[in-house]
Every structure is written in C-alpha cells, then in structure tokens.
Amino acid sequence: MPLQPIRVRLAAASLLTAATLVTAAATPVGAAPEATAAPQALAAPDIPVASVKAHLAQLQSIATANGGNRAHGRPGYKASLDYVKSKLDAAGFTTSVKQFTSGGRTGYNLVADWPGGDTNQVVMAGAHLDSVTAGPGINDNGSGSAAILETALAVSRAQFKPAKHLRFAWWGAEELGMVGSRNYVNSLATSDRSRISGYLNFDMVGSPNPGYFVYDDDPALEKVFKNFYAGLGIPTEIETEGDGRSDHAPFKSAGIPVGGLFSGADYKKTTAQAQKWGGTAGKAFDACYHASCDTATNIDSTALDHNSDAIAYAVWELAQ
Ligand code: TRP
Ligand code: CA
Ligand code: ZN
Numbered sequence: 001m002p003l004q005p006i007r008v009r010l011a012a013a014s015l016l017t018a019a020t021l022v023t024a025a026a027t028p029v030g031a032a033p034e035a036t037a038a039p040q041a042l043a044a045p046d047i048p049v050a051s052v053k054a055h056l057a058q059l060q061s062i063a064t065a066n067g068g069n070r071a072h073g074r075p076g077y078k079a080s081l082d083y084v085k086s087k088l089d090a091a092g093f094t095t096s097v098k099q100f101t102s103g104g105r106t107g108y109n110l111v112a113d114w115p116g117g118d119t120n121q122v123v124m125a126g127a128h129l130d131s132v133t134a135g136p137g138i139n140d141n142g143s144g145s146a147a148i149l150e151t152a153l154a155v156s157r158a159q160f161k162p163a164k165h166l167r168f169a170w171w172g173a174e175e176l177g178m179v180g181s182r183n184y185v186n187s188l189a190t191s192d193r194s195r196i197s198g199y200l201n202f203d204m205v206g207s208p209n210p211g212y213f214v215y216d217d218d219p220a221l222e223k224v225f226k227n228f229y230a231g232l233g234i235p236t237e238i239e240t241e242g243d244g245r246s247d248h249a250p251f252k253s254a255g256i257p258v259g260g261l262f263s264g265a266d267y268k269k270t271t272a273q274a275q276k277w278g279g280t281a282g283k284a285f286d287a288c289y290h291a292s293c294d295t296a297t298n299i300d301s302t303a304l305d306h307n308s309d310a311i312a313y314a315v316w317e318l319a320q
Pocket of ligand 3: 128141174203204
C-alpha cells in the first residue's frame with residue numbers, strides 16, 4: 001500500500017496549514033481554488049442542426065400521413081405532440097399534456113419540466129406546434145418546435161444542473177389566436193406567474209429568405225440574444241413584424257418578461273436587409289407563409305442552425 005502513507009502525510013500537512021491559517025487570514029490560501037471560487041458558468045452546447053432538421057423531417061412525415069397538415073383539432077397535431085413528448089420522456093423530462101377546447105375541437109399544450117433548479121425562478125422557452133390547415137407548417141412553426149426540442153435534449157445530454165428551473169412548452173392552437181398559450185397563462189395562479197422569470201418565444205426561426213430579428217420587449221432578455229449574434233458578427237434588427245402576434249403575448253400581458261427570435265414571415269426583405277443578411281431583396285422572408293409549400297424544403301439551414309444555437313445560449317445564460 002505505497003499510497004496510504006502519502007495520503008496520511010498530505011492530510012496531516014493540510015491540517016497544519018489550515019491551523020496556521022486560522023489566525024493568519026480568513027481565506028484558506030492553501031485550499032484548492034475550485035473549492036472556494038464562485039461556480040464557473042458553463043458554456044452552452046452547439047446544437048446540431050442535423051438533429052433539428054431530423055425533427056422537421058418527422059413533422060413533415062406526420063403531416064403527409066395526416067392529410068397534409070398538423071392543425072388544431074386534426075390528427076396531425078396530436079401525432080406531432082406524441083412525437084415531441086416521446087423524445088422528452090425518454091430524455092428524463094417530466095411532461096404533462098394540458099387539454100383545452102377551441103372551435104369545438106380538443107387542443108393540447110405540452111409542458112416539459114427539467115427536474116431540479118429553483119422553482120421560484122422558472123426560465124421558460126416555448127413554441128407553437130400547430131400548423132395552419134393549408135399545409136404542414138414546417139417553418140411556421142416546426143422550426144421553433146424542433147429548435148426548442150433539440151435544446152431540451154441538449155439539456156438532458158449535458159445533464160445540465162442550472163440554479164433556476166427550466167420549463168419547455170409546445171402550444172396548441174396558436175393559429176386560432178394564441179389559444180393554447182393564453183389558456184396556459186390563464187390557468188396559472190398569480191403566484192405561479194410571478195415565479196416565471198422569463199418566457200422566450202420561438203415562432204419561425206428557419207425562414208428561407210431569413211432575417212435576424214430579436215424581440216425588444218425586455219431589455220435583459222434582448223441583450224442575451226444580441227450578445228450571441230454579436231459573437232457571430234451577424235447584425236440583428238428589432239422584431240416589429242408581429243408585435244403581439246405570437247405566444248409571448250399572453251405572457252407579456254400577465255406581466256412576465258418576454259423575449260424571442262424571429263426570422264420573418266410575409267413581409268418583404270428590403271435591399272438594406274439583403275445587403276447585411278444576404279438572400280433576396282423584394283422577396284418575402286417566407287413566401288410559403290401559411291401556404292401548402294411550407295414544407296421541409298422551406299427552411300434556411302444556416303438560419304435554423306444559428307437560431308438553435310442562440311436558443312441554447314440563452315437557456316444556458318439565463319438559467320445559471
Ligand atoms: N404568429 C404568426 C403565425 O404563426 C407568425 C408571425 C408573424 C410572427 N409575425 C410574427 C411570429 C412576429 C412572431 C413574431 O402565423
Ligand atoms: Ca449548431
Ligand atoms: Zn407561427
């Protein structure tokens with residue numbers, strides 16, 4: 001046992017050191033730095049865009065197998081929800097399906113909690129999972145749904161143990177007027193609303209002629225995304241196309257700080273925007289918005305990749 005005497009000698013030495021330091025200084029200089037230093041912030045992972053696109057391919061298949069859409073009250077919606085839920089369950093999330101009625105049809109929200117963290121400080125990320133009836137809704141909003149799903153799976157892969165509590169949500173019936181998200185916020189007690197430190201919304205993050213828009217509703221949340229894009233050297237603009245047009249609106253109305261990203265819908269990209277972001281001036285950010293051509297090919301992979309990485313960056317930054 002050659003190691004034991006060494007260990008005994010080391011232990012004795014550190015006891016002596018500690019004893020002499022008691023009177024000398026309040027900080028034990030001899031202690032290992034990691035024992036006394038503030039916990040290091042962990043860096044966010046790079047979200048593999050191929051995995052995000054694999055989720056989009058699944059959502060496309062689900063639409064194709066269910067009459068070409070994933071709309072509220074249609075079988076493609078529930079199949080989409082079952083797909084997302086099975087991934088989260090396998091990754092160790094605590095999932096719950098919350099039912100509501102709209103237009104005489106049953107709708108569902110899916111809420112996934114990552115066990116641990118301070119439940120008095122909840123960081124939430126959400127995306128609507130329903131499409132319009134006209135098409136499969138891959139950019140709107142398979143993109144946000146797949147990006148937050150892969151971020152949640154990255155949380156599990158990293159076995160991330162943040163100080164705050166993490167919650168992800170997939171909303172039903174957004175296309176009928178943010179019905180699912182409004183239903184969720186209305187169902188929360190005032191005390192539960194005050195426990196949500198921020199809600200981040202992702203509705204259309206892979207537009208084929210993309211812009212890089214950041215919600216400016218809350219300066220602290222806006223800054224996190226702006227910092228991420230500054231690091232990539234990509235200029236951003238304030239999201240103005242649809243203030244109040246997505247699931248962050250009910251949260252904002254309830255006094256919860258909101259943030260998010262958007263790559264553009266039916267507005268046309270200007271010449272100035274094409275100069276800084278590339279793509280085609282005079283053409284819509286998403287010419288297939290709410291149309292049957294919003295399929296798996298209606299995605300810009302680079303925008304989807306950057307926005308997915310930005311989501312992970314924000315989740316890691318805000319939860320630690
Ligand atoms: N919410 C809209 C939809 O799903 C899309 C949209 C238009 C949007 N403008 C927006 C989303 C601005 C977020 C921000 O059809
Ligand atoms: Ca990536
Ligand atoms: Zn949408």
